[in-house]
Amino acid sequence: MSAPILQARNLHVEFSGVKAADGVSLDINEGEFLAVIGPNGSGKTTLLNLCTGYVRPRSGSVLLDGHAITGLTPRAITRRGVARAFQIPQLFSDQTVLDNMMLALAAKDGLWTMVRPLGSRARRDEAIALLDLIGLRDDRNRVSRTLPEGHRKLLDIAVALALKPRLLLLDEPTSGVSTLERFSLMESLMSALRQRSITALFVEHDMDVVARYANRVLVWNAGTIMAQGHPDEIFKDERVLKNVIGVA
């Protein structure tokens, strides 16, 4: 098995008495595509928030490449190679699709190289290539707030990919995307992840997507990991079928 890129150890976090993580430990291994499934409100997004520094655990630690990142800001963790796409797309809504992409590419280069024009030829080409990959090339000159929700979702993922992360955390990447476009999005995403050797964790409710693309599934329920394993095993687990998949 390949080495873990991210490790969570004994994480505890609660909101108003509700436990979103109750002593959770997990590893995300280099190169894998790990799916997290579970009922709404079970704490799946909190896991992403913990891993990216948006929420600090009451106790426990998060390690990236063996180094503690607990307590670091989302900015510091992003700069260490962890990118995130959100359940509700987080875009610069007044800027064009292309500008959103180019700003992400420029951000990767660092603040102090940011005084040259945003739309340099090389950066524009790179942004368009990524938009092409994700299927948004034709929308490149649209202001991002005018995009349909599915395309906003795609752009959010493309922005995260533009950061050239080692680990990508995706929160329901296919929600809001039409059924017809769902699998073509996932194919494009998987292709981009393989090309760039990006490890990924994705929270997902669509079990067809999970079954088809995940190497491993982690079942999250009431702030704990109920089960984990290969999709084939998980989808045969009676407890998972009864408590999670039936309501996911």
Added chain:
Amino acid sequence: MIRTLVFVLAVLALVIAPTVAPWLEFVLTIAIAKGFAALGVAILLRAGLISIGHAMFFAISAYGVAFFAGSGISDFGILLVLSVVVAGMAGAVVGAFLVRYRAIFFAMLNLAVSMVFYALFAKLYGITGGTDGMPVPVPHVFGLALSEPAFKNVLFYGSVALMVLVGFLVHRYLDSPLGHALSAVHTNEVRLEYLGVPVWAVLLVAYVLSAMLAGIGGAISAFAIGRVVPDFAFWTASGHLVLVAVFGGIGGVPGAFIGALFLELLHTKAAAYTDAWNLIVGATLIAVIMFLPKGLYGLFSRSEVSAQ
């Protein structure tokens, strides 16, 4: 293309105006000075931050000119650069605290700090001359001692040149990733953090730049008026800069200067006809806000779009 042509014609008209009506020279110099300060305010407005205190940097730079001139420095260029650097340094110190705040807190804290500076300028009589202010002598230009009218000529044309040069540099800044990141603070600060961009640094750069722009305006005003007074830092002066920025529009660099020129000319003309000139200025502002939400500059950017 049309916008460039309009811009060139506008600058030419500005250059020629004082030869046609000499009284315009002082009015336009002051308008350009306020335009610089309003541009500083407009930069912060792009990030959704309203500063009701930027007149403090205008005043700090103006007092800087008076202090440096009083200490024996007589060169126009050196006085200008030093005073703007002082305004920038003050911007870095004040900004380091204030860029952590947003919305009304940012606006009010700027107002509070500016009133502290106003009080210092007004009360430290032994140092600042109190409400009498400090005189600013006519400086040397490239080693030449000029008469006051000749210097005022140089100041006006120098201000126009500086407006074009600094305006171009600010335009480049706004077109850079740093400038786009500044606008992005307004729309999605969370995503910016998740791009690994330090939002505080983006805002601090903008704040220092805006303070330096206000400083350029303050220095020009000090030279043009020949005296600096605490009222330069009063909160109504800061409010006026916000008014100019909104009036001109924050969509592009020329907006602040268009707003300042228009308001200064309107004020001058209205004051010549009636004591109730504020009524005319106020009514005009209401009309602009209602019918031109992008300010006067919106007229030009709209014609650009329709030309395409």
